Amino acid sequence: MKHMTNIHGILGNASEKDINEVKSEVDGILIEAEVIEHAYKLIRDLLIFTNKRLILVDKQGITGKKAEFLSIPYASISYFSIESAGHFDLDSDMKIGVRSGPTIIKKFRRDSQIENVQKTLARYIL
Numbered sequence: 001m002k003h004m005t006n007i008h009g010i011l012g013n014a015s016e017k018d019i020n021e022v023k024s025e026v027d028g029i030l031i032e033a034e035v036i037e038h039a040y041k042l043i044r045d046l047l048i049f050t051n052k053r054l055i056l057v058d059k060q061g062i063t064g065k066k067a068e069f070l071s072i073p074y075a076s077i078s079y080f081s082i083e084s085a086g087h088f089d090l091d092s093d094m095k096i097g098v099r100s101g102p103t104i105i106k107k108f109r110r111d112s113q114i115e116n117v118q119k120t121l122a123r124y125i126l
Contacts (some may be wrong), residue, residue, distance in 0.1 A: 023036060025057065042106060042107075053071050054102050057070075060122065072096075076099050078098065079096075080096045
């Protein structure tokens, strides 16, 4: 199963990550009472959903030690869509429209429980 996770990572599909494993990477930027609810890894990058915002971690450079942390408050998200995997599809798509910004598109593995991502977005945006 770990082998399939690596294949999906190489293909660019996000896979669910253990919250405790990513907490150390963003612990310094979390505010009081902010809690990580879901985390996904996309090759080296991370999508982190907290109870306050969406954090996109863009790892840069050869070693990945340099990183950009993009914080998107849920109030800045104007829309989102989830496209589920079809019969022959290997992945699901998530699109997030940010006010005064580009649409963010990420791919998720078929078995990544994207419904949880949709529920999290709905809880904080609707």
